[in-house]
Amino acid sequence: MTLQQQNISDNNFESCIKCTICTVYCPVTAVNPDYPGPKQAGPDGERYRLKKPLFYDEALKYCLNCKRCEVACPNDVRIGDIIQSARIKYAKSRPSLRDTMLANTDFVGSMASTFAPLVNFTLGLRPVKYLMDATMGIDEHRTFPKYSSTRFETWYRRKAADTQAKFDRQVAYFHGCYVNYNFPQLGRDFIKVFNAIGIGVQLLGKEKCCGVAKIANRCIKEATRDAELNLRSIREAVGNGLDVMLTSSTCCFTIRDEYPHLLHLDNADVRDHISLAMRTLYRLVDEGKAKLVFRKDFHKRVAYHVPCHMEKLGWGIYSSTLMKMIPGLDFVHLDPHCCGIAGTYGFKKEYYDYSQGIGRPLFDQILESKVDSVATDCETCKWQIEMSTGVPVENPISLIAQALDVEATMKANGVTVPPVAD
Amino acid sequence: MKFDTIIIGGGLSGLVSGIECARAGQRTAIVSAGQSALHFWSGSFELLGHADGKAVIADPLSHIQSLPERHPYRVIGADRLRSLLGRVPSILGDAGLKVSGSLDANHLRLTPLGFMKPAWLTLNDYVALDADAPMPWKKVALVNIYSYLDFYPRFLAAGLEKKGVECHMATVNIPQLDILRRSTTEMRATNMSRFLTDEAVDDLAFKINEVATGCDAVIMPAILGIFSDEPVERLRRAVKCPVWFIPTTPASVPGVRCQLSLRDLFIRLGGEFLPGDTVKRGEISDGRLHRLYTVNLGDMPLEADNFVISTGSFFGHGLIADMEHIYEPALGLDLNVSEGRTAWYDKDFYAPQPYMTFGVVTDDDFHPSWHGRTVSNLYATGALLAGFNALKEGSGAGITLATALHAASRITGA
Structure with missing residues (x-):
């Protein structure tokens, strides 16, 4: 090892050459001058904080952890990780009741889905929104995602589990909170597509929230506990020869990269087995191990928004390439822009205007593009874009599911297991 | 994932060859490890600002005979340089960047420190004065x-x-x-x-x-x-x-504008731009590069008929120097590096520095070599190349653009 190599910290802030390119691509800097910008908040500030923690600047809370600074950085500095680690290490305030509530997506989700019709109705009422705004600081303009009265896991056990066992090839599925409590249809779309190409889908032994919301709200002990449980389940599945699929780019990014970088949990033994469904589907099609046959009567004009964490994963090309394979899909490219919601960030009253300001160029481009729907791999991007443009947003795997000629696809792949009944 | 052409590096050189390949109907991808040196751009491109220790004004192409024999300009030759570089204003124009300048005479640009320096093309809103x-x-x-x-x-x-x-x-x-x-x-x-x-x-x-x-x-x-x-x-x-x-200190407004405009043109022409990804290694055998493995794409390689490597010099991490070695990190291509650290530099800070001329060794068609053997479906372009001192010559942008367009024209047969 050379002298130079020994001089680099784990979060490599020394590699920063102060070029300020990260700041050019920071969506927060563009709308909020109280934020010191990623260079100052990240590698520059780190030098001071290492000398004295009192140099910690509370304005780092404005960082929405999109990682666009890291994608832009010519020197591969983990700027976003430096900022988030500093928030975790130095922020003095404890997470508020609101933040804790927003962070506990699985606890809140399990309560809300139990009383889904009532919760959905109540959360849509103006006086309730006003009250939440006034008492908790959840912005009154924010539309809450609907909760589902039947959880995905319940549906799976009742309707899908028996069928899945009949396939020779199997994958495991980390469905995440959103699929379980809010939108089971996404999980069903994924199963429909994978079953049609002859692959059964197993749930993990146990799963908790991936932890992205807890990390963002600095509930680190809870996030670590959940992450350890998730890693145990993932290791068990991988040990049984199953790769673990996800349909949310943020859950996927969190488990693959935030676990080691922010929670310091080593996942190197299983990391390569954790993948987005669209990436694995692309691989199977590309290697000739699966064939997709699409319906002739499917027609849709779709704009593809690459979520920030998908951009960081570098996997947007799999979703876009697969969507472009659908003959009836008129594909529209969107410029890389953060939508502004960043999970729970855009729910908070004090960030709401920034959140909308950050997403504005994206919303404008979507509205100008006259599309039938927007495709994106992240559920919170979906909430933000639907609320702010009125254009419906779908996961790319759902578009594949809609456009798929199931019978012809099964035949092309020699699949005889009958599909799960709707 | 299979493409017709894959370009490693998303700066000026990579973008311009990518644009030309995509325009010719090729399925083209650019792998870009972070944003490029274009963010430091002054608003002017230089072709050849100094030769024989003097500022060049009239007919810069006539001066290339005074450059070292293996200099990229001499390898390409004045006639082909003229035809390749003649395309640059229209490519920039397609991206929405309006420039003035001529291959027949340099103009003078006004630098931020108040000097006048020879330049070939300058953005229309930046100071460009006729020398005489x-x-x-x-x-x-x-x-x-x-x-x-x-x-x-x-x-x-x-x-x-x-x-x-x-x-x-x-x-x-x-x-x-x-x-x-x-x-x-x-x-x-x-x-x-x-x-x-x-x-x-x-x-x-x-x-x-x-x-x-x-x-x-x-x-x-x-x-x-x-x-x-x-x-x-x-x-x-x-x-x-x-x-x-x-222009100001980085990131410069014209630089960001140029980067984004060229990237958008590339994408409009159907190109795939992979931001924030780094090529870890390539598979080379029988004198051909077959596939690339990147950090983000993991075990799913990128394959293509032709490849271009435009990763820059030390600043762009196209070349890496540690205490003992200088190497090209993506593919391990052969370099013209002098033996021994003390031979890399001159103690006189203002003297021409040997390390400035280090880079990838190529044949006359800009195919690099790997373990002594030419890689016939790979082209090296821009600052990664050996044999010139862009700083002393005022030649960086011209070499970058000429070699990028050379590679694209060979690949597309245009």
Whole structure:
């Protein structure tokens, strides 16, 4: 090892050459001058904080952890990780009741889905929104995602589990909170597509929230506990020869990269087995191990928004390439822009205007593009874009599911297991 | 994943060869490890600024015979250089970048420190003067923004006064920029440019007119027009005399504009741009590069018929130096590096530094070699190449563009 190599910290802030390119691509800097910008908040500030923690600047809370600074950085500095680690290490305030509530997506989700019709109705009422705004600081303009009265896991056990066992090839599925409590249809779309190409889908032994919301709200002990449980389940599945699929780019990014970088949990033994469904589907099609046959009567004009964490994963090309394979899909490219919601960030009253300001160029481009729907791999991007443009947003795997000629696809792949009944 | 052509590097060279390949109907991808050196761009491209220790003005292409034998310009040859580089203004124009300049004569650009340097192409709103013509102004206003630290009017004035131009230095402010002063570090050109749109431009023009009375021109830092020409045009309409811009410290507004405009053109032409990904290794055998493995794509390689490597020199991490070695990290290509660390540099800081000429060794068609054998479906372009000193020659952009266009024309058969 050379002298130079020994001089680099784990979060490599020394590699920063102060070029300020990260700041050019920071969506927060563009709308909020109280934020010191990623260079100052990240590698520059780190030098001071290492000398004295009192140099910690509370304005780092404005960082929405999109990682666009890291994608832009010519020197591969983990700027976003430096900022988030500093928030975790130095922020003095404890997470508020609101933040804790927003962070506990699985606890809140399990309560809300139990009383889904009532919760959905109540959360849509103006006086309730006003009250939440006034008492908790959840912005009154924010539309809450609907909760589902039947959880995905319940549906799976009742309707899908028996069928899945009949396939020779199997994958495991980390469905995440959103699929379980809010939108089971996404999980069903994924199963429909994978079953049609002859692959059964197993749930993990146990799963908790991936932890992205807890990390963002600095509930680190809870996030670590959940992450350890998730890693145990993932290791068990991988040990049984199953790769673990996800349909949310943020859950996927969190488990693959935030676990080691922010929670310091080593996942190197299983990391390569954790993948987005669209990436694995692309691989199977590309290697000739699966064939997709699409319906002739499917027609849709779709704009593809690459979520920030998908951009960081570098996997947007799999979703876009697969969507472009659908003959009836008129594909529209969107410029890389953060939508502004960043999970729970855009729910908070004090960030709401920034959140909308950050997403504005994206919303404008979507509205100008006259599309039938927007495709994106992240559920919170979906909430933000639907609320702010009125254009419906779908996961790319759902578009594949809609456009798929199931019978012809099964035949092309020699699949005889009958599909799960709707 | 299979493409016709894959380009490693998303800077000026990679983007231009990518644009030309995509335009020819090739399925093309660019793998870009972070943003490029274009973000440091001055607004001018140099072709050949100095030869035989003297500034070159007339007919720069006639001077290439004085360059070392293996210099990329000499390998390409003057005639082919002329035809390749002749395409550059129209490519930039397609991306929405309007430039002036000629292959037959250099003009002079005004540097941020008040020097005049030979240049080939300059963005239309940046100072480009005919070398033989008298200075076009008697008196100019050097207008800075209050509390902006990356613009140095006194240096500019010193340079311009030597040429007989009277300089009036002034500082202006508009309330729309006060917001940036809330954070002590964020008074930057690119940040200001986000707020200098619409009515803010009119207000700025009003303030400039107040301080520029009696001046023939306004010279100010490049703080407008990061995403489009519109704010610049609006300002020029509203200011009573011509307005010229001086590039600032990075990230420069013209640099970001150029990067994004070229990237957008590449994507419009159907290209796939993979941002923030790094090539870890490639598989080379029988004199051909077969596939690339990247950090993000993991065990799913990128395959193509042809490849271009445009990863830059040390600054772009196309070359890496540690205490003992200099190497090309993506593919391990052969280099012309002198043995022993002390042979890499000259102790006289201002002397031509040997390391500046280090780079990838190629044949006459810019195919690099790997373990002594030419890789026939790979082209190396731009700052990664060996055999020139861009800083001393003032030749970096010309070499970058010429070799990029050479590679694209060989690949597309155009």
